[in-house]
Amino acid sequence: MSLITRTVAAPVVPTSGALRPLGLDEVRITGGFWHDRQQVNGEATLPHIEHWLEKEGWLANFDRVAAGLTASEGRRGREFSDSEIYKYLEAVAWEIGRLGSSGSGGDPARRDALEARFRAVVARVAAAQDADGYLNTRFGHPGQESRWSQLEWGHELYCLGHLFQAAVARERTAPGADDGLLSIARRAADLIVEAFGEHGIQSVCGHPEVEVGLAELGRVTGEQSYLDLAGLFVERRGHQILKDIEYGRAYFQDDVPVRDATVLRGHAVRANYLAAGALDIAVEKSDSGMIDALKAQWQRTIDRRTYVTGGQGSHHQDEAFGEDWELPSDRAYSETCAGIASIMFSWRLLLEENDVRYADLIERTLFNVVATSPSAEGTAFFYANTLHQRTPGEAGSPDEISPRASSSVRAPWFEVSCCPPNVARTFASLAAYVATVDDTGLQLHQYAPTTIDTQLGGGDGRVGGRLAVRVETDYPRSGRIVVRVIEAPSDEVSLSLRVPSWATGATLAVSGGSTETGGSTETGGSTETVSPGAVSPGYVTVTRVFSAGDVLELELPMRPRFTRPDSRIDAIRGSVAVERGPEVFSLESAGLAGVGSGEEEFSRIEIDDTVDPVDAADSADPMGPDAGARLTVTLRVAPEATSEWPYESELNAASDTASASDAEAFTAELLPYHAWGNRGPSTMRIWIPTQRR
Structure with missing residues (x-):
């Protein structure tokens, strides 16, 4: 099988699929919500991470390791x-590529x-690599456990998977760079091809990840043996070859072969990384069954x-589904890394199939x-990322490491700090x-x-030539997305815009620089004349x-909406989210004037779901504590229970018991969930109980 040789500055570059990814030299985010996040990431988060490392x-x-001090x-x-x-x-490599992108x-x-x-960090990594390519600071040297002796928990191959992804990012953003990272990765990959x-x-490995790293390293170098080894790792998984543990073999997806499983299970990060790697290999092998x-x-x-x-x-105990x-x-x-791994899996499915469901989930996960x-x-x-914080917690020191993944406040670093560099x-x-x-155009x-x-x-027979467009929007503050054509081929081209699943009532208008609309649109499987009018969810x-x-001007309806859970989700039955x-919105005690911030008071808040949420004033600072559009809702505080026993039969209920509808209603602001916790320790909830009737 011939592997791709063209360099695309992107994390995932399959050799086939419905869609071809674009690289950082082809796409640049120039403003708005995500540009602000990228700026903060590059200017503050990256130096913060290096400081803690x-x-x-x-x-x-x-x-x-380079100094031979492993025995001490x-x-x-x-x-x-x-x-x-x-x-x-890897993050620094992408950031260098972002800063160097065209225009x-x-x-x-x-x-x-x-x-x-x-380069300074790569040099320190290179100095620690053994002569045969082995690279790990915890195993394999004098005074340490031997190589590959703790496959369930040792993470040796997991670490190498991330090394491979870093090398791929470097090669795709700076092809032929002389820092040596790609050579380091290839020597390590050649070693594990021989060993495994x-x-x-x-x-x-107990923690899937090397599969993804090997697949992309194979794609970027053209080395088939890397893809073959990734395929072997995928096919071996699920045959009970790892030792059983207290959480069961499903924890590291070694209970059922990948192609026989019906749902993701076990440790959520591992499950998504494995699925992403399995899809990489299935695409390269045209394995339709997988x-x-x-x-x-x-x-x-x-x-x-x-x-x-x-x-x-x-x-919590096993970070699992x-x-x-x-x-x-x-x-x-809802670990941050699990969300990122989910995006990795969904993106690969989108490239393979071009189904709007995958892009919808990516958007939801990115924002929330x-x-x-x-x-x-x-x-x-x-x-x-809890959906209901019961206690405000206490703000910690910016120089204090967090021993565990507490959700009450954000922490500068963790003893297990996989999430900060993953976000970066x-x-x-x-x-x-x-x-x-x-083959037909742009999506x-x-x-x-x-x-x-x-x-x-x-x-x-495919469309050829330069296509350049500019997207203008302040999404998600408003739903107006304008796509301006800067240059296009002389042949017919297709431009596809995603209409999210929630966007019922969206409209599209198309106008020309010198003529009115022409051509056709296709949405929901049908074809219609281009004119300002409703378009269905989909592309x-x-x-x-x-x-x-x-x-092209797409208008997505941004009216706030109540969302109700499936009745089979016992924990939130009778609640609504906004x-x-x-964006999913949250109710935070820090923004409730006159209502206690403790769980005793906060837990008695109920929403009047007969009143639609309405827009409130926008915050001027999209990165501030009240980031994005704020909404107001009508709430009531349910009466405090007077019984010593927290259960009551309707037959024995006191006739004069106060009802929630008797409580005085008040309005409260909701803010985007991604902005919660920026005003200090607080209680918070996404799902709000509806009034008792």
Whole structure:
């Protein structure tokens, strides 16, 4: 099988599929919500991460190995701490690519500083690599446990997977760079091909990730053996080859073969990483059976095991999915890394199939999980993302490491700090998830002020030539998305815009620089004449010969809406959530004047669901504590229980018991869930009980 040789500056570049990803040199986010996040990520989060990697001694672990000090005490961090250095390197590589993308104007001084930091860290990693390619600071050296001796928990292959992804990011953003990272990765990959190949160790890593790393390393280098090994790891999984543990083998997806599973289960990050890697290999092998199995697993997981935020994982003890419909708000784990892994899986499915469901979930997860994790300043993070915070918690010191994933306040760093660098690499590469092309034209999947400049394929009867557009919008503050054509081929081209599933009543207008509308649109499987009018959820496609100055204007309805849960989700039956556009909103005690912030008072708040939520004034600062549009709702505080026993039969209920409807109503502001916790310790909830009748 011939692998792709063209360089695309994107995290995922399959050799086939319905859609072709665009790189950071083709797509640039120029303003708005996500541009602000990218700026904070580059200017504050990346130096913050490097500071903590140094402060906690995780970078120094490589220096110790290089100096031969492994037999003595002194290694810092958990067994997987190497991976955080690799995720940091990946984030920096994407950020360098973002700053250097075409038309950026850039910041040469910052780019040069990042380049110097990148090379300095790579040099320290290189010094710790063994002569045969082995690279790990926890295993394999004098005074340490031997290589591959703790596959269930050692994370050696997991760490290498992140090394491979860092090397891929570097090669795709700076092809042929002489820093040596790609060579480091290839030597390590060649070693594990020999060690774990067909006639080698017949096992897998307890934490999937190497599969994704090997697949992309194979794609970027053209080395088939890397893809073959990734395929072996996928096929071995599920045959009970790892030791059983207290959580069961489902924890690391070693209970059922991947192609036989019906739903994602076990540790949510591991499950999504494995699914993403399995799909990579299935696409390269044209394995339709595996692809269909993974699509079905994705669908059932979304139908029954995913929170309204897009978050996944309802168990704290094993960071795992619960059973179907087990989605309690106050015990939601919804790890930030699980949200990022979910996006990785959904994006690969979108490239393979071009189905709007995958782009919808990516948007939901980006706004309501990934964007929720970092503080406005980009220097503190949620590890887990609860949907109901019962106690305000206490603000910690900015220099204090958090021992665990408490959700009461954001923390600057964690003993297990996988989430901060994971967020950083996602934000730095975010432009690569905005748009794609195929043989007929361009598809817009996510909305932000953007410039897109790409070369369409051509040849074999396909459209060819330069296509450049500019997207103008302040989404999600408003639903107006304007796409202006800057340059287009002389042939007919298709431009496709995503109409989200919640956007019933959306409209599209098309106008020309010198003529009125022409061509046709296609939406929901039908074709209609282009004119201002309603378009259905899905992809609306306009096909015509475009000229510079042509404009597509999509208007998405942004009226706030009540959302009710499936009645099978016991924990939130009788509650409603409020959504507006892609954002889920939350009620935070810090913004409730005259209502106690403790759970005793906060838990008695009920929503009057006969009154629609209405728009309130927008915040001037999209990154501030009240980020984005704020909404008001009508609430009441239910009467305080007077019984010593918290259960009551209707037959024995006192006739003079006060009802919720007797309580005085008041209005309260809701703010986007991703902005909660920026005003200090607070209680919070997304699902609000409706009035008792």
